Amino acid sequence: MPRRIPDYPDAFAGYNLISSFGSLISLSSVILFAYVIYDQLVNGIPNKSLSTNSLLKNPDFFESNNIFTGNEIKANSIEFLLTHPPLFHPFNTLAIQS
Numbered sequence: 001m002p003r004r005i006p007d008y009p010d011a012f013a014g015y016n017l018i019s020s021f022g023s024l025i026s027l028s029s030v031i032l033f034a035y036v037i038y039d040q041l042v043n044g045i046p047n048k049s050l051s052t053n054s055l056l057k058n059p060d061f062f063e064s065n066n067i068f069t070g071n072e073i074k075a076n077s078i079e080f081l082l083t084h085p086p087l088f089h090p091f092n093t094l095a096i097q098s
Contacts, residue, residue, distance in 0.1 A: 008016070078095040
C-alpha cells in the first residue's frame with residue numbers, strides 16, 4: 001500500500017482488520033510478559049539453599065564431571081580418530097558409520 005494517503009480504499013479494509021488484530025495480540029503478549037517478569041521479581045520462588053545454614057551447598061543444576069574424565073572407553077569412529085580436519089575430498093569412499 002502506498003504511504004501518506006489520508007484515506008485508503010475500502011478494498012483494504014480486510015487487511016486493516018487483520019493488521020489491527022495482530023497488533024492487539026502483540027500488545028497483549030507484551031503486557032503478559034511484563035506481568036510475568038514483575039511477578040517473578042516480586043513473588044519469586046525463594047532459594048532453598050540460602051534458607052538453611054549451608055551457604056556453600058551447590059545448587060541442584062550443577063553436576064560433577066568426574067564421571068567423564070575417568071572414562072576409558074573412547075569413540076573409535078573416523079571423526080574422533082583424526083586430530084585435525086581432513087583436506088577437501090581426501091577419501092575415495094565414505095567411512096562406515098559406527
